[in-house]
Amino acid sequence: MKKTVSKSFFCKPTIELAKDLLGMHLCTENKQGITIGKIVETEAYLFKNDPACHAHKGRTKRNEVMFGPAGNAYVYLCYGMYNLFNVVSNKKGFGEAVLIRALEPITGIELMQKRRKTNNIKQLCNGPGKLVLALGIDQTHNGNCLRTSSIRILKNQNSKFQIESSSRIGISQAKDLNLRFTIKDNKFLSK
DNA sequence: GGTGGGATTAGCT
């Protein structure tokens, strides 16, 4: 039933990919077990006209994964404490990515609860820093391919929903761009 | 109910 997406899935404009990722399943696997969450909130980060994007100022050691091939994971340490998870989009060398902001827990909920140290299901994955913890993502996943490594994007066949777009959250620059995409009325969105 | 500050680290100026 569950299949990894095709390579070409990631090779499209970042905004389209951000919308297409909604409803897909994000799966991680390690010795502790398997955890899966449905993507319910994303944000597009563009190379052009987007000062909030890491790649905007040029290529550095930190963001070099964003300039690699589409479909790789970009894991970035923010505020010194939280890793954020991004999907590299478009084509190699574009320097664009989609930030995954929220998930709905599907599989391995007990393991997520243990990692997050809370039993509140709604609190498990409703923020970019939280879902990274819940799925056990860390710096070792940086640059991994999302089709073949221990962290994968899976197709979710029966998903019907409406997409809403709005301005991005939690950043200080380019707030006026409508690059945040959510599944309408999903209970697991923050707030 | 809502708001404000602190934790903590890599990279840039």
Next chain:
DNA sequence: GCTAATCCCACCA
């Protein structure tokens, strides 16, 4: 030294 794509808890109303 300052900033950053965050989260949590204490405090106030």
